[in-house]
Amino acid sequence: MAAATLSAPETSPVISSELCAAFERLRAHTPVLRREDATARATRLRRLAAWITGNRVAIQTALYADFRKPAAETDLTEIWSTQAEIKHTLAHLRQWMKPRRVGTPLSLLGTTSWVQYEPKGVCLVMAPWNYPFYLAVGPLVSALAAGNCCVLKPSELTPHVATLLRRLAEEVFDPAEVVVLEGGKDMATELLRLPFDHIFFTGSPEVGKIVMRAAAEHLSGVTLELGGKSPAVVDATANLRDAAEKLVWGKFLNAGQTCVAPDYVLVQEPVQAELVREMEAVIRRNYNPAGAGVENSESFARIVNQQHFNRLAGLLEDAQATGATVAVGGEVDGRQCFIAPTVLTQVAPDSRIMQEEIFGPLLPLVPFGTLSEAADFINARPKPLAQYVFTRNAENQRYLLDNVSAGGAAVNETIVHLGHSELPFGGVGNSGVGKAHGHYGFLAFSNEKAVLRQRIGRTSIKLLYPPYTPKVRRMLDLLLRYL
Numbered sequence: 475m476a477a478a479t480l481s482a483p484e485t486s487p488v489i490s491s492e493l494c495a496a497f498e499r500l501r502a503h504t505p506v507l508r509r510e511d512a513t514a515r516a517t518r519l520r521r522l523a524a525w526i527t528g529n530r531v532a533i534q535t536a537l538y539a540d541f542r543k544p545a546a547e548t549d550l551t552e553i554w555s556t557q558a559e560i561k562h563t564l565a566h567l568r569q570w571m572k573p574r575r576v577g578t579p580l581s582l583l584g585t586t587s588w589v590q591y592e593p594k595g596v597c598l599v600m601a602p603w604n605y606p607f608y609l610a611v612g613p614l615v616s617a618l619a620a621g622n623c624c625v626l627k628p629s630e631l632t633p634h635v636a637t638l639l640r641r642l643a644e645e646v647f648d649p650a651e652v653v654v655l656e657g658g659k660d661m662a663t664e665l666l667r668l669p670f671d672h673i674f675f676t677g678s679p680e681v682g683k684i685v686m687r688a689a690a691e692h693l694s695g696v697t698l699e700l701g702g703k704s705p706a707v708v709d710a711t712a713n714l715r716d717a718a719e720k721l722v723w724g725k726f727l728n729a730g731q732t733c734v735a736p737d738y739v740l741v742q743e744p745v746q747a748e749l750v751r752e753m754e755a756v757i758r759r760n761y762n763p764a765g766a767g768v769e770n771s772e773s774f775a776r777i778v779n780q781q782h783f784n785r786l787a788g789l790l791e792d793a794q795a796t797g798a799t800v801a802v803g804g805e806v807d808g809r810q811c812f813i814a815p816t817v818l819t820q821v822a823p824d825s826r827i828m829q830e831e832i833f834g835p836l837l838p839l840v841p842f843g844t845l846s847e848a849a850d851f852i853n854a855r856p857k858p859l860a861q862y863v864f865t866r867n868a869e870n871q872r873y874l875l876d877n878v879s880a881g882g883a884a885v886n887e888t889i890v891h892l893g894h895s896e897l898p899f900g901g902v903g904n905s906g907v908g909k910a911h912g913h914y915g916f917l918a919f920s921n922e923k924a925v926l927r928q929r930i931g932r933t934s935i936k937l938l939y940p941p942y943t944p945k946v947r948r949m950l951d952l953l954l955r956y957l
C-alpha cells in the first residue's frame with residue numbers, strides 16, 4: 475500500500491519543502507525495508523561497521539576538532555561502543571526478528587497465537603553533542619535492525635561530527651533509507667512537526683518534554699534518553715582506593731560531559747577525608763603523572779563550548795560563594811574551555827551545583843550519617859539515570875538498590891553498565907522514557923503485533939453468541955467460575 479503523501483494540513487508552512495521531500499522519500503521506501511529478511515538487514519549493518527573501521531582516524535579527528543576529545547576516548551566510547559552494538563545486533567538479529575509463539579489458554583483452545591515484530595516505519599533520531607557519534611549511530615543501528623527508515627539529526631554543537639555523519643549516510647546508505655539533516659534547534663523544531671512513527675531523543679529533560687509534546691500531535695512513539703543528577707554513595711565499608719579509581723574515571727571521562735557520570739558523591743562522614751586523598755592521587759596519576767599540569771594532558775577533554783564553560787564556571791563560583799571548599803583542582807581557563815578535574819567539599823545542599831545536572835568536571839562530596847539519610851537525600855530529587863553504590867556490605871547494597879529508584883545501577887563500578895548489551899539502558903521519570911541498546915533497542919523501534927489464528931468453522935466463543943438464552947447464561951456462570 476503506497477504511503478499517503480503528506481497532506482496540506484500536515485505540511486504546515488513552517489516545514490520546508492526539502493524536509494517534506496526527504497520525509498516522503500523515506501516513507502515511500504518503508505514497504506521495501508519491511509519486506510527485507512535478516513540477511514539484508516545484516517548486510518546493511520556490516521557495511522556500516524566496515525565504514526566505521528575504515529574511518530577510525532576521521533572519527534577521532536572530528537571529535538578532537540569539536541572539543542579535543544582524546545583519540546583514546548574516541549576509540550573506547552564512540553567507536554568501540556558503536557561497533558559492540560552492531561556486533562551484538564548481528565549475533566541476535568535473526569532470533570529477534572522471528573515471530574514469538576505464545577501458549578494457548580483454555581478459553582481459546584484450538585487457536586494458535588504469536589507476536590510478530592514489524593518495523594514502525596519512519597523514525598527520527600535526535601542526538602546530543604557529548605558522545606555525538608555513538609549517541610547518533612547507536613540508536614540508528616537499532617532502528618535499522620528493526621527495519622525502519624531513519625532521519626538523523628546530529629547536534630550543531632559538534633559540527634565536525636555532524637558533517638562526518640552526513641558523509642557516512644551518503645557513503646553507506648540509500649538516501650531513501652537514512653538521511654542526516656544538519657542543523658540546530660530550528661531544524662529540530664521543524665522535524666518535530668513531521669508525523670514520525672517513532673522519535674528517539676537523547677538529550678536534556680527540558681528538551682525531552684518539548685519532544686514529547688510534539689510527538690503527542692501525531693501520537694508518535696518516543697524513546698527519551700535523558701539526564702539528571704546520578705548519585706554515587708560511598709559507605710564506610712567501601713574499598714576507598716577502588717572507589718576513588720572508578721569514581722574519578724567515571725566522572726572525568728569526556729571532562730565529565732557524560733549522562734551517566736556520577737554527578738555527586740554521598741560519602742559516609744568517617745571516610746570522607748580518606749576518599750578525597752585517594753581521589754587526589756588518582757586524578758594526579760590519570761591526568762598529571764609528570765606534573766606538567768592537567769591543562770597539558772592529552773588524556774583530558776575540553777568543555778564543548780564557551781556557553782557550557784561559563785555555566786560550569788558559574789556553578790563553581792556559586793559553590794565557593796556558598797561555603798564549598800575546593801579539595802582538588804579548581805583551575806579554569808576560559809580561552810581553551812578548560813576546567814580541571816575538581817573535587818569539592820563542604821558543599822551547601824541548596825547551592826546551584828546541587829540543584830542542576832552538572833555535566834562537567836566538578837564533583838561535589840556530600841557527607842551523610844546513616845544509609846536512610848543517603849536514600850532520603852536522593853529520593854528528595856528527580857529520579858536519576860544511574861545510581862552508584864560503593865560498599866563491601868551486602869545488606870547496605872540491598873538497602874540502597876531497593877530504596878532508591880533509578881534508570882540503572884552499578885555496584886562498585888561506574889558507567890560500564892551502559893555498555894552491557896544484555897541490560898536495558900534508559901531512565902525513569904525525569905531521566906527518561908523507554909529503554910535502549912541490544913534487544914531493547916530493537917523492540918523500541920518495533921511494533922509487537924499480536925496475532926491469533928482460528929480454524930474455520932470453529933470459535934471458542936460461539937457458545938456465548940447471542941441470543942443470550944438461559945443456556946448461554948449457564949455457560950457464562952461456568953466461565954466465571956472455572957476459567
Ligand SMILES: NC(=O)C1=CN([C@@H]2O[C@H](COP(=O)(O)OP(=O)(O)OC[C@H]3O[C@@H](n4cnc5c(N)ncnc54)[C@H](OP(=O)(O)O)[C@@H]3O)[C@@H](O)[C@H]2O)C=CC1
Binds near residue numbers: 657
Ligand atoms: N540518557 C542518555 O543516554 C544521555 C542523556 N544525555 C543528556 O543530554 C543532555 C546534554 O546533551 P545536550 O545535547 O546538551 O541536550 P539538549 O537537550 O540541549 O539537545 C539534544 C538534542 O535536541 C536538540 N535541541 C536542543 N534544543 C531543542 C529544542 N528547543 N527543540 C528541539 N530540539 C532541540 C539539540 O540540537 P542542537 O544540539 O543542535 O541544539 C540536540 O540535537 C544532558 O542532560 C545529558 O544528561 C546525554 C547523553 C546521553
Ligand SMILES: CCCCCC(=O)O
Binds near residue numbers: 552731733
Ligand atoms: C560509552 C560511554 C557513553 C556514555 C553516554 C553518556 O552517558 O552520555
